[in-house]
Amino acid sequence: SQQGEEDPQALSIQEGENATMNCSYKTSINNLQWYRQNSGRGLVHLILIRSNEREKHSGRLRVTLDTSKKSSSLLITASRAADTASYFCAPTGNQFYFGTGTSLTVIP
Amino acid sequence: DGGITQSPKYLFRKEGQNVTLSCEQNLNHDAMYWYRQDPGQGLRLIYYSQIVNDFQKGDIAEGYSVSREKKESFPLTVTSAQKNPTAFYLCASSMGQAFTGELFFGEGSRLTVL
Numbered sequence: 569s570q571q572g573e574e575d576p577q578a579l580s581i582q583e584g585e586n587a588t589m590n591c592s593y594k595t596s597i598n599n600l601q602w603y604r605q606n607s608g609r610g611l612v613h614l615i616l617i618r619s620n621e622r623e624k625h626s627g628r629l630r631v632t633l634d635t636s637k638k639s640s641s642l643l644i645t646a647s648r649a650a651d652t653a654s655y656f657c658a659p660t661g662n663q664f665y666f667g668t669g670t671s672l673t674v675i676p
Numbered sequence: 677d678g679g680i681t682q683s684p685k686y687l688f689r690k691e692g693q694n695v696t697l698s699c700e701q702n703l704n705h706d707a708m709y710w711y712r713q714d715p716g717q718g719l720r721l722i723y724y725s726q727i728v729n730d731f732q733k734g735d736i737a738e739g740y741s742v743s744r745e746k747k748e749s750f751p752l753t754v755t756s757a758q759k760n761p762t763a764f765y766l767c768a769s770s771m772g773q774a775f776t777g778e779l780f781f782g783e784g785s786r787l788t789v790l
């Protein structure tokens with residue numbers, strides 16, 4: 569399978585803490601994207617990092633990419649209860665290779 | 677507001693019936709996609725289309741059919757040949773060439789076979 573694989577599968581933290589999710593993949597990519605999905609809803613794009621970039625920030629989000637290790641991480645700082653959702657990485661080559669997601673629960 | 681509209685949100689089907697899921701976008705995007713999402717699995721690509729009157733099979737196209745008669749519309753038909761159609765179906769679109777930029781998703785259609 570060429571899917572991205574997120575780790576951990578589930579994560580539970582207290583409000584205000586940081587949340588880190590990891591993504592590994594197998595194929596060569598042009599970019600890697602992260603998406604968020606609230607239960608029963610469509611996915612929402614969070615951030616895109618290109619293969620020649622190592623780190624990118626957007627608000628409380630920080631994404632890193634290590635193409636030599638074929639891995640990426642998503643850090644959400646100062647988490648809020650509203651961040652509770654599933655997060656998916658999508659390594660992108662000739663297709664979007666969505667992983668199975670990390671389910672994040674932020675406890676108020 | 678610009679976006680992608682999927683309908684219906686919930687759909688029930690009897691075995692042996694074909695059903696069609698609607699997907700409309702007003703983002704002027706060239707590429708459109710259909711994904712299937714099952715519990716515990718990632719999104720799997722059913723079909724995608726880069727331009728009007730052209731579409732390509734994804735990883736799990738068997739039992740599904742699509743059309744792209746207008747740039748704005750990309751309906752998905754789940755045929756009776758699809759053996760396990762109960763799932764959450766997501767339509768998406770993107771600018772420019774397929775599989776390059778960010779995806780914009782609809783809110784999904786949940787199909788249940790009775």
